[in-house]
Amino acid sequence: MKKALLVSLNDNCEEIKALAKTLGYEVIGEFIQHRKEPDVRTYIGKGKLEEIKSYLENNNVDIVIVNGDLKPSQWFNLEKELGKDVYDRMHLILSIFAERADSREAKLQVKLAQLRYERPFVRELIHRAKAGEHPGFMAGGEYKVDDYYEMIKKQMVKIRRELEKIRQDREIRRKHRYEVGFYLVAIAGYTNAGKSSLLNILSNENIKVDEMLFSTLSPTTRRVSKVPSKPPILLTDTVGFIKDLPSWVIEAFRSTLEEIKEADLVLLVVDISEETPVVIDKLKTCFRELKEIGISSPIIVVFNKIDKISSDDLNRKLEEVKADIHGKPFVCISAKEGRNIDKLLNLISENLPSAIRAKLILPLSKESQQFLSDLYCYAWVRNVRYSKNIEVDVFVNHRIFDKVASACRKFGGDVFVT
Numbered sequence: 001m002k003k004a005l006l007v008s009l010n011d012n013c014e015e016i017k018a019l020a021k022t023l024g025y026e027v028i029g030e031f032i033q034h035r036k037e038p039d040v041r042t043y044i045g046k047g048k049l050e051e052i053k054s055y056l057e058n059n060n061v062d063i064v065i066v067n068g069d070l071k072p073s074q075w076f077n078l079e080k081e082l083g084k085d086v087y088d089r090m091h092l093i094l095s096i097f098a099e100r101a102d103s104r105e106a107k108l109q110v111k112l113a114q115l116r117y118e119r120p121f122v123r124e125l126i127h128r129a130k131a132g133e134h135p136g137f138m139a140g141g142e143y144k145v146d147d148y149y150e151m152i153k154k155q156m157v158k159i160r161r162e163l164e165k166i167r168q169d170r171e172i173r174r175k176h177r178y179e180v181g182f183y184l185v186a187i188a189g190y191t192n193a194g195k196s197s198l199l200n201i202l203s204n205e206n207i208k209v210d211e212m213l214f215s216t217l218s219p220t221t222r223r224v225s226k227v228p229s230k231p232p233i234l235l236t237d238t239v240g241f242i243k244d245l246p247s248w249v250i251e252a253f254r255s256t257l258e259e260i261k262e263a264d265l266v267l268l269v270v271d272i273s274e275e276t277p278v279v280i281d282k283l284k285t286c287f288r289e290l291k292e293i294g295i296s297s298p299i300i301v302v303f304n305k306i307d308k309i310s311s312d313d314l315n316r317k318l319e320e321v322k323a324d325i326h327g328k329p330f331v332c333i334s335a336k337e338g339r340n341i342d343k344l345l346n347l348i349s350e351n352l353p354s355a356i357r358a359k360l361i362l363p364l365s366k367e368s369q370q371f372l373s374d375l376y377c378y379a380w381v382r383n384v385r386y387s388k389n390i391e392v393d394v395f396v397n398h399r400i401f402d403k404v405a406s407a408c409r410k411f412g413g414d415v416f417v418t
């Protein structure tokens, strides 16, 4: 594993270390300086900077990681003083995203966020180059440096255009799923909460589950047919949330996050096994991001990983975090051990828009057979009886009920709402 040195202005270093590990860096040294505001010039104060310099002289370190956001001038000064690559938190997150991006859409989304991130840093380099402080940059003097900045701008426009096209395709697919009568359920939550594990257990799938952060970048959709009294459900796993993401990063992932926005129901997965302040902090981030995405569908809070704590601990924690779930219905599960999945399924059923229960009487004909086999795909067929005609008990999504009824009547069938 590559080696990193961590610089922080507070003691909350768990997450940044997990991020570093995800990118393949082991944090071998930590320099913490408690202060409210970062030093304007070098983020940390002069004394600490000297300590770090002498540490770097005696230890082999690949990069320096800062647990926060650097201003371009701070980044420039730190790299210059320390003679190492310096990554701030956002740089680290975007590098992880870049490594994980597996689809064309994800790659473009990450590239857009990276360009947007780099822009002020390039501006700083241009400024330094013009002032003669950084003559090596782009090795071409003023003219080329300005060109480079223009190039970034043009590239961003191009990526936005391409992303818009992918977004439209995605929307068409989603609309189709919606119109054929599936209920759409999205799994959202903080990174590493267990979203993919939940999708796997509900759909008997084998999506990548990992202790690293941001294992999932592209949404995956799978069918679930276990929910009682409902037509089929399509469940979508989404990219995890993380605190302090600037809105332009969220904006870059907009089309992916629309999967959450357009869902009939959102399952908000929360790791309840962590320390209460961490759980509360992450809950706050999740609700903030859900609000930013603009969701209006019902939310179920799914407290996951209960196998890691005792039931006394669980009850105490539930009491402590109660105020932060804003009265939403909740359920406690273990996606790993499959505990309380039946409870979750019932809760999903209760919170989805109600399905219409109907009896269809179909003539014995070829058309009826075709209609029936289609019906299995988009509705929940409970019972089929053959006698002088075909009697079907079925649950149909209210969105497509009229369509189903008129299709059925067209070839001589009858429809009764039961």
Ligand SMILES: Nc1nc2c(ncn2[C@@H]2O[C@H](COP(=O)(O)OP(=O)(O)OP(=O)(O)O)[C@@H](O)[C@H]2O)c(=O)[nH]1
Residues within 6 Å of the ligand: 189, 190, 191, 192, 193, 194, 195, 196, 197, 198, 208, 209, 210, 211, 212, 213, 214, 215, 216, 217, 239, 240, 241, 304, 305, 306, 307, 308, 333, 334, 335, 336, 337
């Ligand atoms: N003990 C325990 N571990 C779990 C449970 N659910 C998930 N995990 C573990 O938590 C880690 C993250 O699980 P994932 O399902 O990948 O989480 P995710 O929310 O999809 O994470 P990202 O896609 O990275 O944002 C993995 O190491 C899982 O094995 C659970 O119920 N109990």
Ligand SMILES: [Mg+2]
Residues within 6 Å of the ligand: 195, 196, 197, 208, 209, 214, 215, 216, 237
């Ligand atoms: Mg995942």
